[in-house]
Amino acid sequence: MLHFTFLGTSSGVPTLTRNVSALAIRNSKNKDWILVDAGEGTQHRIQQAKLSLQSLVAICITHVHGDHCYGLVGLLASAGMNARTAPLTIIAPKEIQKWIEVTAQLTDLHLPYSLNFIDVDVNEATQIHQITDELSIQAHPLSHRVPSFAFSIIAQYTQKKLDTQALIQLGVPKGKAWGDLQQNLDIQFNGQALKAADFIQTHTHRVHAIVGGDNDRPELLAQACQDAQLLIHESTYTQAILDKVGSGPMHSSAKIVAEFAQQQGLSNLILTHFSPRHQDNAGQQAIAEEVRKFYQGNFYLAHDFDQFILDAIGQLSKVNLK
């Protein structure tokens, strides 16, 4: 299962209620988490959301625009001051590596842990990066004013379960015998050798969410989405405002994303990265109505600190934070 905490849902500039882009995705089985984007103030949001920089395993940066990356160096510095020593993987356009290196040099920044940079430009859409035993990441190119990417975040769990049906049929009583088999120990029963391997069933759960960066062509994710249970995508404007603003900024409207999700048969959609003009109640309602008009699946508009769970069978629910 994957657990999502939105740390920033505003496009371009922070507002009094929403910070610029950042999203924490945690492996629900332990504390490991991945950060996608790090707009300025992300480390403050991380503190407020009670996430630990010690258990952060990877940072993905979708593109180089400041509202998606200007919080990166402060976050790395603070992790260092909090005595992090574990290496950290950063999957990002190569400019980000350059920026961190130049910044460190100019601002006397010395990190007590190493950074493992993966250049997303080179590896785009081909390689799957295994981050932990259970979490992996794959990048997909998008369409924006600068190279922009979406990231597949994949959690794969192998669950071992005792074949209790078979044991009952054989008359093996519950208790020590079942426990030994569960612990992968072969046992003797009624003079017969029972091999643990014959009674342990392996189930693999795979959960796959795609988190997009800025993008005006959601259809670029068509292939990646065939395997995904959730798409998290920008919806900077309503279609009416996008028509007014024009195609220059290269962002998506709610309509464009909703139509894509519908055609794709996607079960779950979360929209984020709203223009400040769409952040009041009326603006959010306009976005929601537009999505509802073109998409029949399960969808949410993200607010800062919203939490969601994508469970083992790919169902998405919002965490009730009271």
Place this chain on the structure above:
Amino acid sequence: MLHFTFLGTSSGVPTLTRNVSALAIRNSKNKDWILVDAGEGTQHRIQQAKLSLQSLVAICITHVHGDHCYGLVGLLASAGMNARTAPLTIIAPKEIQKWIEVTAQLTDLHLPYSLNFIDVDVNEATQIHQITDELSIQAHPLSHRVPSFAFSIIAQYTQKKLDTQALIQLGVPKGKAWGDLQQNLDIQFNGQALKAADFIQTHTHRVHAIVGGDNDRPELLAQACQDAQLLIHESTYTQAILDKVGSGPMHSSAKIVAEFAQQQGLSNLILTHFSPRHQDNAGQQAIAEEVRKFYQGNFYLAHDFDQFILDAIGQLSKVNLK
């Protein structure tokens, strides 16, 4: 008069109640303001404090450490997105100019206004930079792990006042005659020509505050402080903690700053830049007690969003925000 709003008072890392360094200093007569330091999240604090990036006239950066400058590029970007066109002066170590330029290049940042960089290293302690008709800035070198500076912020106002005493003695009645003289118009009274210049008294008020960067030798400010009514200085630790931490970080204790202020005969002192370990009630009390022990003047420990006024006769008071 000068009006101070503390936007960040934490040393090194942000905490849940205090952000990293930033201080807004406004000319009380209009909206012009100067920002000293811009740790990450300063633009968020600026929004919360209802200050406008449009009326910001200069940014001073005391030194290159991230907790004093990582909020700079996001702030500049947001001012651009808010359609600022007025040039902006930045007085800072030369590395800051380089950092902004490289960041702009790597992150596709295009500002719709120009930056007027003043290299504080070259001009240190000699030149007075006139920022507006009333505000000027002068830098003073300090002692820290990297080149660090204090900034004198000087407000000078010329007030024109009618010499009402003289007019009463001459028997000139209040009303139009006084009004004309006040407007610098010569008048006729009882067949006599009265020249406005003879009845207008010019008073010049000068208010001078010094805002220090990180520094372990406050005595470096001895000369500059002779002319100042207020010193704002870091006090990262109590003396006991400084003794434990050692001199490596090159910060000041409350004792060191208080002793300096006392020797100097300074009227007003504000301490800031507290280590997270000194941010709870007990920690603040320990700092305050140490200052009280060594300094008999008027002092405050700054919290985020605290506001102070240094009035025309150099008296400092805290603004009651309820």
